[in-house]
Amino acid sequence: MTDESQAQRAAAVFDALGIAYERAFAGSETHRASLAWLVGRLEPGSRVLDVGSGTGRPTAETLAAAGHGVLGIDASPVMVDLATRQVPDAAFQHADIHQVPLQDGAFDAVCVYFSLLQMSRTAQETLVRRLARALRAGGSLVLATVPADVEDVEVVFMGQKVRATSYAAEDFTDMVAAAGLKVLSAETVLFTPDHPDAGHEPHLFLRCARE
Numbered sequence: 001m002t003d004e005s006q007a008q009r010a011a012a013v014f015d016a017l018g019i020a021y022e023r024a025f026a027g028s029e030t031h032r033a034s035l036a037w038l039v040g041r042l043e044p045g046s047r048v049l050d051v052g053s054g055t056g057r058p059t060a061e062t063l064a065a066a067g068h069g070v071l072g073i074d075a076s077p078v079m080v081d082l083a084t085r086q087v088p089d090a091a092f093q094h095a096d097i098h099q100v101p102l103q104d105g106a107f108d109a110v111c112v113y114f115s116l117l118q119m120s121r122t123a124q125e126t127l128v129r130r131l132a133r134a135l136r137a138g139g140s141l142v143l144a145t146v147p148a149d150v151e152d153v154e155v156v157f158m159g160q161k162v163r164a165t166s167y168a169a170e171d172f173t174d175m176v177a178a179a180g181l182k183v184l185s186a187e188t189v190l191f192t193p194d195h196p197d198a199g200h201e202p203h204l205f206l207r208c209a210r211e
Contacts, residue, residue: 007096014076024193046108052115056083064089
């Protein structure tokens with residue numbers, strides 16, 4: 001499957017979920033702690049790229065409220081519309097991140113919360129390398145995924161059938177480090193989304209810097 005078709009399938013899933021996705025994950029204290037760590041590292045008026053920006057909450061909203069310039073990229077037009085209305089102080093673009101030109105050193109920080117899971121491993125590795133290069137020297141990257149040693153398996157996520165690919169936690173951390181990022185910390189938690197069709201999920205959060 002091509003990167004473009006993967007993005008189209010992901011977009012269809014999140015178009016269907018809409019605001020329900022935000023409600024399901026609003027209770028993630030680990031996500032908010034990750035954002036607080038990032039905000040604490042940023043200089044005033046920093047430029048931040050949010051990959052898979054969803055509804056804009058809590059990531060873009062938190063960063064924009066702290067006075068930073070946020071560019072959110074999402075393949076789902078429904079999510080981009082929601083984010084634009086909910087977080088007017090950030091900018092959002094409907095696009096496939098694989099097709100978005102990223103200038104080296106253009107961003108002070110990059111956020112990638114759960115937006116790799118419907119990409120192949122090759123696509124994930126390629127994108128993380130591009131995102132590392134898009135960071136300025138000393139810039140920060142926060143990233144979260146569901147750690148599991150699976151490739152292109154069908155799962156039901158909040159009532160939607162999706163094809164998922166991921167890595168075991170150690171392999172994922174190694175992949176991120178190989179992209180040119182220093183992994184400063186890794187935290188795995190068990191989270192249950194607030195949705196009747198959701199089950200327990202392991203979540204891996206990485207806090208990284210470009211050396």
